Amino acid sequence: MPRPTVVRADAVLIQAVIAGALSFAHLHDLAAAAGQTGWKAWAYPISVDLLLVAAWHRLRSGAAKASAWCWFLVALVASLGANVATAGLLDLTDVPAWLRILVAGWPAVAFLGGTLLAHGTRTPPAGPEAAAPTAKTEPATTSTTPESPTAPVPDPAQPAAPAPTPVPVPPALVALAHKVADEHRTRTGAAIDTSTLCARLGVPMPLAEAIAAQLT
Template identity: 55%
Template sequence: MRAHLARVDAVIVQAVIAGALSFAHLHDLAAAAGQGGWKAWAYPVSVDLLLVAAWRRMRAQQRAGQPAGGARLWFLVALAASLGANVATAGLLDLDHVPASLRVVVAGWPAVAFFGGTLLAHEPRTPEKPSASVPPDMDAEPSSAPPAVDESHRDALPASPPDTAPDLPTSPSPAPVVALPPALVDRVRALAEEHHTATGQPADPDTVRARLSLPPSMTPAVAAHL
């Protein structure tokens, strides 16, 4: 545990030192390019914020499987601005006589940073994939209760003839088959073809129904589409 905390502390200290040095270099370059006062302090904040925002958006898009070209471009732009300031203030540039081209770049940076930050903030989010679910009315078993008879018309019904033969046992009528949605029908057929390809035998309706997490009452409906 102590070793882990020591590693974390070392990383944090290193990040703070590197960030402070880069911040100071950007401030010195902005001040030398004619951006004095609070404006010289705002430049390093702008560069570092764009760098962090582009990095976070790039990582989020990569985890979601989306192309991260736009975020990567703005990350490289902010990184080039930070590295350029570090190199320019390392004695390779006379800060007392800054070239006009560098003054133009420093003066134009706020517009570039604003444009990049706006694009990063308004990039479309990852759409959530709708989860396939069984319609709620498919779990309910069909009602087999006989229709109610209106008492007011009971006397108008014809009398049943007297029984002349013993009642014969009748087999129960099969329950009506519930219609499946087209998407579920396609899924049933795809699973049946997959089973036939793997085993060489036709798929069992009960097996297909179980793989789709449907109730046992849906077995006839599944069998009707195999």
């Protein structure tokens, strides 16, 4: 519902304008009563309000918060003090000397505060580029592949190793192996491997390999 939001924003803006105008008038009246006549009386409220806004802006930016809080409180005390002083607690026709001194010295204070806020140390914004660490370049290392050892050349003078003697397989064990292999294929859909056949028959691996050779 956009309409209530617009009405609320307008009400806040009107309230801010009224409050600012009243504070501006009080500061002007106090400066004029303290002997600052003409355009100088109008410059005082502008100076106080600008210092207040500059300090608040620095607080919102997150940089130099201690200095920003200090000058924000100085400007707030100046504005609030002028509003209270013009509320009938002070005779504006007979302003005391200490108040005249404060009003006359305000431009120097405001100039110092504005300069420090404008040219103070700023904290760089934290973003993806600032947070990302700089990649360190490492020297390229040349990987050397170790040479494969040369296979020993058989000596023709030496007799060849005798071929392994085939393991005898009983026919009954072969028949049992066929049944186990068929049941495994029916259950899994794949041919039985030697390790499974060895475990199912409970025979040594060499005998299982000999039986598997006869199943193919």
